[in-house]
Amino acid sequence: MGCTITEKILGKHVSKGEVKSGKHILASVDFMVANDITAPITIDILEDIPNAKIKGLDRIALVPDHFTPNKDIKSAENVKKLRKFARDYGIKYFFETGRAGVEHCLLPEKGLVLPGDLVIGADSHTCTYGALGCVSTGVGSTDLAGALLSGKIWIKVPETIKLEYTGKLKKWTYGKDLILMTLKDLGDKVSIYRSLEFTGETISDLNMSQRFTMCNMAVEAGAKNGIISPDEITEEYIKDRAKRPYNFYYSDSDAEFVETRRYDVSELEPQVALPFSPSNVKNISDLGEIKIDQVFIGSCTNGWYEDLKIAAEVIKGKKVADHVRLIVIPPTPEIYLKALRNGILEVFAKAEAVIGPPTCGPCLGGHLGVLGAGERAISTSNRNFVGRMGHYKSEVYLANPAVAAASAVVGRIAHPKEVN
Amino acid sequence: MEMIIKGKSWKFGDNIDTDVIIPARYLNLTEPSELVKYLFEPLRENFASMVKTGDLLIAGENFGCGSSREHAPIAIKASGISCVIAKSFARIFYRNSFNIGLPLIICPDIVEEIEEGDEIEVDLKRGEIFNQTKEKEYSFPPFEKLMMNLIEHNGLIPYLLSGKFSI
Ligand code: SF4
Numbered sequence: 394m395g396c397t398i399t400e401k402i403l404g405k406h407v408s409k410g411e412v413k414s415g416k417h418i419l420a421s422v423d424f425m426v427a428n429d430i431t432a433p434i435t436i437d438i439l440e441d442i443p444n445a446k447i448k449g450l451d452r453i454a455l456v457p458d459h460f461t462p463n464k465d466i467k468s469a470e471n472v473k474k475l476r477k478f479a480r481d482y483g484i485k486y487f488f489e490t491g492r493a494g495v496e497h498c499l500l501p502e503k504g505l506v507l508p509g510d511l512v513i514g515a516d517s518h519t520c521t522y523g524a525l526g527c528v529s530t531g532v533g534s535t536d537l538a539g540a541l542l543s544g545k546i547w548i549k550v551p552e553t554i555k556l557e558y559t560g561k562l563k564k565w566t567y568g569k570d571l572i573l574m575t576l577k578d579l580g581d582k583v584s585i586y587r588s589l590e591f592t593g594e595t596i597s598d599l600n601m602s603q604r605f606t607m608c609n610m611a612v613e614a615g616a617k618n619g620i621i622s623p624d625e626i627t628e629e630y631i632k633d634r635a636k637r638p639y640n641f642y643y644s645d646s647d648a649e650f651v652e653t654r655r656y657d658v659s660e661l662e663p664q665v666a667l668p669f670s671p672s673n674v675k676n677i678s679d680l681g682e683i684k685i686d687q688v689f690i691g692s693c694t695n696g697w698y699e700d701l702k703i704a705a706e707v708i709k710g711k712k713v714a715d716h717v718r719l720i721v722i723p724p725t726p727e728i729y730l731k732a733l734r735n736g737i738l739e740v741f742a743k744a745e746a747v748i749g750p751p752t753c754g755p756c757l758g759g760h761l762g763v764l765g766a767g768e769r770a771i772s773t774s775n776r777n778f779v780g781r782m783g784h785y786k787s788e789v790y791l792a793n794p795a796v797a798a799a800s801a802v803v804g805r806i807a808h809p810k811e812v813n
Numbered sequence: 814m815e816m817i818i819k820g821k822s823w824k825f826g827d828n829i830d831t832d833v834i835i836p837a838r839y840l841n842l843t844e845p846s847e848l849v850k851y852l853f854e855p856l857r858e859n860f861a862s863m864v865k866t867g868d869l870l871i872a873g874e875n876f877g878c879g880s881s882r883e884h885a886p887i888a889i890k891a892s893g894i895s896c897v898i899a900k901s902f903a904r905i906f907y908r909n910s911f912n913i914g915l916p917l918i919i920c921p922d923i924v925e926e927i928e929e930g931d932e933i934e935v936d937l938k939r940g941e942i943f944n945q946t947k948e949k950e951y952s953f954p955p956f957e958k959l960m961m962n963l964i965e966h967n968g969l970i971p972y973l974l975s976g977k978f979s980i
Contacts, residue, residue, distance in 0.1 A: 417959050419980045430840040434883055437843060438970055460841055467841040517881040517905055533883040533909035539969045547959060547980060581828060581875050586904050615878060617904055670828065757837040757880075778832045778879060785855045 395645025397553040398620055399588040402528045402642055406511045414552040414651075419545050423510040423527075425449065426496050427537055429457035431515035433471045434534035436478045439541060447482055448544045453537075454486035454505055455479055456496040459753045463490075464760040494725030494751035497521040497609065497693035501601075502727055504634030508623045508641050513537070513546055518693050518775065520611045524604035525631065526623030526641060531612060551588040551617045552651035553644075554579075558595035560659030565809045567703070568603030569695055569773070569793035571595070571656075572610045573664035577674035578654065585615035587651065590644065595658055596621060601630045602697035609694045610775050613671040665771075665806060666791035669779050677796060677808050685790075687770040688713075688801040689782070691722030691749070692756040695773035695794050698728045704773075704798035705732075705740040707809050712744050714804030719746035720762040722754055746801070758782045764789075771800045814914055814967050816937045818895045820867035824929040825856070827873035831906065834877065834885040842884075845891035852888040866893035869935070871927055873899065877906025886910040896935060898942070900924050911960050914967035918942070920953040937964065 396404065396412075404412040406420040427435055432455050439445050455475045460468035472490075479487035486505065493499065497518050500506045510527040512519060517531035532546065540546045556575060575589075589611045596604070604621050611619025621627075623641040631639065663677040690696070690704050701723060713719045721741045723729040729751055732738050738748055755762030756774040764770055764783030770790070772782065777789035792800070795809040802812050832855075839851045853860040870889065876899040877885060886909050889897065897910070900921040910917050916937055923942055927933070931946035938961075942951040956964065959980060966972035 417957065417980050430882065430884075433843045434887075442970070442974065465841065471841055471843070515881055515883075517879065519881075531881040531905050533881055533905060533912055535883060535912040535969050536908065539912070539973055542970075542973055543978075581878065582901065585875070585901060612905075615875065615903060759837060763838075776832075776879065778830045780836055780855050781832055 394649050395647040397588070397590060397648045397650065398526070398622060398642050398644045399528050399551060399553055399618060402509060402511060403548065403550055405509070412550055414550045416550050418548055418550055420511055420548055421545050422449070422513055422540050423452065424506050424512045425453040425537055425540055426500060426514035426516065426519065427455055427534070428459055428496055428516055429461060429468065429471050429475060430459045431534045433474050435515060435537045436474055438535060438538040445542065447541045449541060450483055451485045453484060453541065454488065454496070454500060455484060456488050456493055456499060457490065458493055458495050459757065460759050461490050461493065461752055462750060492726060495693045495696065495753055498696060498724040498728065501525060501605070502634065502725055504631065504636045507631065507635055507637060507639035508627060509639050513540060517612045518609055520616070520618050521605050521609040521693055523608035523611065523618050523620040524601065526621060526627055528618055528620065530618045549586065551586055553588040553590050554584060555590050555592060555650040555653040557653065557655045558593040558658050559655070560595060560657045562595060562658060562661065565663055565795050566661050567793050568599050568606040570661055570664040571658060572607045573666055573674045573791065574656070574661060576610065576614055576672040579614045581615060581670070581672055587616055589614065589616045589619045591619060591621050597624060600699060601626060602699040605697065606694055610671065613775060663793055663796050663808060665796065666777055668777050668788040668790070671776060671791060677806070680806055683790065683806040684769065685717060685771050685800055685805060686768040687762065687764060688717060688719045688797050689755050689762060689770060689772040689774065690794055690797050691724055692753070692774035693724060694775040696722060696724035696728070698731050700773065700794040701728070701732050701737050704794040705737040707795050707798035707813060708744045708802060709740050711802045711812060713746055713801045717801055717804050719744065719801040720749060720755055721746050722749040723751060725751050755782055771797050771806055773797050814964050818867060818869065818935040818937065820865065820869050820895060820933065822869050822871045822927055822929060822931045822933055823864070824927065825870065825872040828875045828878060829872055830879035831877060831882050831885045832879055835882065835888050840882060840884055845887050848884050848888040849891040852892055861892040864892045864894060867895050868893060869933060870894050870897040871899070871924055872897065873924060874901045876902050878903035881905045883909045883913070886913055886915050890915045898923060911963040912969040914964060916964050918953050920951055923951045
């Protein structure tokens with residue numbers, strides 16, 4: 394019996410023992426990441442250990458992105474802790490504000506996470522990098538401390554659910570709509586502890602940003618990782634960025650999948666997740682009138698350059714509705730600069746949007762656009778739990794960048810064709 | 814870590830996510846004694862002040878879904894809660910809890926039948942739960958070797974440092 398891509402990659406990272414789904418393995422780690430929320434706990438753990446010997450100092454990135462530029466004194470103290478730790482231990486990849494961005498956009502962009510890698514990160518959306526054809530999963534701060542001490546991580550080898558998509562996507566539907574539709578179909582339970590492998594002709598046609606969007610939300614299904622086999626599009630994205638050699642792996646034709654689901658997506662319309670779960674998804678045409686107060690375009694899900702471009706095309710020459718705030722946040726300095734150069738930020742500014750610096754910001758109700766009681770937002774991000782973007786009595790709807798932009802103009806959740 | 818746990822039960826529903834366990838705006842805190850003040854704030858303010866050491870959390874499906882924040886199990890453990898019993902757990906929350914020595918038990922039957930306030934006793938080694946209030950016994954599958962070792966060593970780091978770590 395053959396192996397899935399996930400089993401194969403994990404197999405390359407163990408020195409002994411069988412890599413079979415359901416078994417615990419001890420695997421060596423290629424790259425790690427932690428942020429201004431999770432790294433302080435890791436650092437406290439390590440600093441409590443007398444003479445701790447830390448490994449892999451050139452295999453970890455510390456990215457202050459959640460509450461930065463520091464939103465208050467406590468956040469500033471946390472980033473100080475990261476900065477000092479990076480300096481004391483000679484950590485190669487510490488990203489200072491100005492060079493930092495949302496970690497899951499920054500690391501692929503910098504060529505630090507690569508096809509064939511085993512990547513762990515103290516952030517649940519570490520699964521984003523699976524779009525490059527690596528096994529990448531979110532862990533906790535203690536896991537990261539353990540991996541820094543031992544170079545390894547314990548993992549239960551996951552079973553894989555194969556998801557196969559056919560059909561050409563209609564205008565105004567993207568990877569975001571594919572993943573929202575899939576979350577609705579899978580529900581919250583089927584994928585727990587499992588791997589999701591996205592396959593099929595529709596996936597082969599997606600550019601890297603849309604592939605990142607899909608793998609980013611694998612965790613919303615409860616999955617351990619999401620993964621897409623690498624191809625020429627992957628190669629094109631990574632070849633000039635990669636900081637290390639990399640390898641492409643594929644599932645064997647006789648690999649064992651715990652389940653296969655097939656979707657014909659040629660008639661799919663834009664999807665919207667309603668409060669308070671990313672799997673509470675409806676077709677946009679079934680929504681009715683939903684007035685909004687705020688729109689957020691950004692995050693590691695849909696803040697990619699191509700996403701900003703899609704939103705700008707929808708909004709060009711129009712203004713944000715009177716009662717609406719549109720917040721646009723390019724997630725990394727590179728995306729910011731490219732959007733600036735190509736006139737995309739100007740389109741948003743002319744539409745009377747506010748443009749924030751690279752940060753997670755409002756995505757987690759952190760800063761730069763927190764919601765008050767009773768307020769409603771539509772966001773291109775990945776979560777809409779109770780209180781995710783602010784007050785417990787606020788509501789978040791999730792959608793693709795075109796829907797978010799159209800909604801900002803119309804003042805209620807709107808199909809992009811209404812304004813184009 | 815004690816292998817016999819006794820305490821009162823506190824009951825929660827399905828899909829309790831980490832934003833509810835500890836809202837993101839408190840994540841600039843790292844001290845357990847600080848975090849614990851905001852435990853379950855969106856659902857039950859001042860929850861930790863009502864908990865007695867040894868008490869247990871009971872929850873439905875997918876407890877701990879959402880972010881990887883270890884602040885969630887840290888705050889639960891700091892409140893004195895000794896163990897969580899649920900129908901199912903989210904993956905990262907599951908490993909984070911064992912990694913800090915907080916045992917989690919999957920036992921749908923007791924979750925269905927228990928009422929908040931019931932006194933229960935758990936034998937972690939034997940895989941038995943006794944609802945003293947309702948005088949009813951339940952069993953759960955024994956922990957896998959790695960998970961038991963993590964509980965016995967009170968978490969991953971002490972286990973790694975003991976030099977005995979094995980899979
Ligand atoms: S953008 Fe949102 S989902 Fe992504 S890492 Fe930041 S807080 Fe998490």
